[in-house]
Amino acid sequence: MHRPDGPDARPDLLVERGHHDMGGLPAGKVEPAEHDYAEWERRVDALMVLLTGVRGERKLMTVDELRKNVEAIAPEAYDTMSYYERWITSITQTMIQRGVITTDELARKLEQVQGRTEDPCRR
Amino acid sequence: MAQGADLGEYRPLTYFQLMEISLRELLVEKGVVSEQAIGDAVADMRARAPERGAKLVARAWVDPGYRERLLENGTRACEELGLEVPALRLVVVENTPALHNVIVCTLCSCYPRTLLGIPPEWYKSRNYRSRVVREPRAVLAEFGTRIPESVQIRVHDSTADMRYLVLPMRPAGTGGWSEERLAALVTRDCMIGVALPRQG
Amino acid sequence: MPPVAAPGGAAPRAQYPTGHPSLAARFAPGQRVRVRKAAPLGHVRTPWYVRGCSGAIERLCGAFPNPEELAQQRSGLPAQPLYRVRFLQRELWPDYRGRPEDTLEVEIFQHWLEPEAGP
Numbered sequence: 001m002h003r004p005d006g007p008d009a010r011p012d013l014l015v016e017r018g019h020h021d022m023g024g025l026p027a028g029k030v031e032p033a034e035h036d037y038a039e040w041e042r043r044v045d046a047l048m049v050l051l052t053g054v055r056g057e058r059k060l061m062t063v064d065e066l067r068k069n070v071e072a073i074a075p076e077a078y079d080t081m082s083y084y085e086r087w088i089t090s091i092t093q094t095m096i097q098r099g100v101i102t103t104d105e106l107a108r109k110l111e112q113v114q115g116r117t118e119d120p121c122r123r
Numbered sequence: 124m125a126q127g128a129d130l131g132e133y134r135p136l137t138y139f140q141l142m143e144i145s146l147r148e149l150l151v152e153k154g155v156v157s158e159q160a161i162g163d164a165v166a167d168m169r170a171r172a173p174e175r176g177a178k179l180v181a182r183a184w185v186d187p188g189y190r191e192r193l194l195e196n197g198t199r200a201c202e203e204l205g206l207e208v209p210a211l212r213l214v215v216v217e218n219t220p221a222l223h224n225v226i227v228c229t230l231c232s233c234y235p236r237t238l239l240g241i242p243p244e245w246y247k248s249r250n251y252r253s254r255v256v257r258e259p260r261a262v263l264a265e266f267g268t269r270i271p272e273s274v275q276i277r278v279h280d281s282t283a284d285m286r287y288l289v290l291p292m293r294p295a296g297t298g299g300w301s302e303e304r305l306a307a308l309v310t311r312d313c314m315i316g317v318a319l320p321r322q323g
Numbered sequence: 324m325p326p327v328a329a330p331g332g333a334a335p336r337a338q339y340p341t342g343h344p345s346l347a348a349r350f351a352p353g354q355r356v357r358v359r360k361a362a363p364l365g366h367v368r369t370p371w372y373v374r375g376c377s378g379a380i381e382r383l384c385g386a387f388p389n390p391e392e393l394a395q396q397r398s399g400l401p402a403q404p405l406y407r408v409r410f411l412q413r414e415l416w417p418d419y420r421g422r423p424e425d426t427l428e429v430e431i432f433q434h435w436l437e438p439e440a441g442p
Binding site: 015016017018021023024062064065067068071097098 | 362364366371396416
């Protein structure tokens with residue numbers, strides 16, 4: 001079992017085994033530290049619960065699509081992103097795939113939000 | 124909507140925080156979700172905490188019939204105690220003097236959320252997910268938990284629709300204790316299997 | 324095409340029967356099975372480290388829509404029987420340091436399993 005990087009990298013091995021499929025791979029010590037989740041992270045979690053229809057609301061996505069889109073995140077990004085950064089990325093991708101939002105709508109909204117939040121005087 | 128609680132320190136929003144705001148606003152504009160529903164769901168998840176799982180354990184410790192029902196069908200046993208657990212298919216695995224159980228989701232972070240709340244950061248980490256299946260004793264030692272060499276260890280990887288909870292052994296010196304007092308000995312980490320309940 | 328069973332109708336008894344139309348359960352608790360050594364694309368919930376390994380059916384969990392299909396916005400029906408499969412750690416890891424009886428249990432969908440003796 002090995003994870004090739006560098007000059008001997010074999011693309012077939014990198015694709016065959018998903019980067020998320022890590023059971024048994026070498027890794028470091030577990031840091032049992034606690035993490036108090038930020039409000040925005042809790043909102044991402046809440047959005048997942050609502051969109052997957054856990055409480056019987058209209059189901060707009062499945063947890064399987066959430067997982068699939070997390071697994072699709074590039075390995076270096078996967079490793080450096082936080083858990084809820086991966087989730088918001090995945091949920092957003094899923095909403096685009098499902099046609100709930102379009103890429104263009106997202107682009108315009110991101111610009112709008114960025115414009116609003118960049119100037120502290122306007123917050 | 125106010126961003127977090129960083130009093131006195133202005134930090135520009137990250138790309139991902141901008142994404143969260145943007146997606147949420149788009150979905151609200153389209154009538155897919157409401158700010159109220161999101162707020163309610165945040166509050167709902169906050170209310171789900173390890174204390175709920177500790178109730179099951181304490182009841183099982185004092186009531187052998189309940190213990191059997193808990194092992195037979197964890198979800199029904201939750202509901203029997205008035206614990207609402209939407210979408211949960213709970214499998215409870217019992218520690219014995221000969222066997223210690225520990226839970227992981229190597230592929231992502233599956234966890235009995237609607238019972239215990241959001242899982243801890245370390246449970247979702249690369250280091251835990253990679254190593255606990257292969258060297259459980261060493262990983263448990265990193266939590267300060269030493270399982271005797273004579274005890275068998277069983278690791279459960281939650282890869283599909285079941286969610287797992289460890290039923291720890293009742294500590295010695297707790298005879299006659301109330302359920303409430305017993306439940307206070309049972310931490311989240313005991314129910315994941317990386318810790319043992321405090322002694323009585 | 325394997326016969327479709329009535330929900331919860333096939334023996335062995337499913338721990339969590341669901342209401343979905345499902346395939347019949349092929350394996351019984353105690354039976355030795357081997358995980359197929361395949362490496363397909365798409366969304367897969369059979370971990371790499373058990374592929375090609377042999378273990379024993381610990382229980383039939385129930386029959387659930389196939390997550391490989393759900394991930395692709397399809398229904399995943401008919402539901403697939405899902406089993407907990409028990410492996411010996413020393414058979415999964417050549418360098419395993421622990422008791423020889425230490426085990427690992429994973430939930431695996433029926434279509435990833437074959438009888439140990441052969442297909």
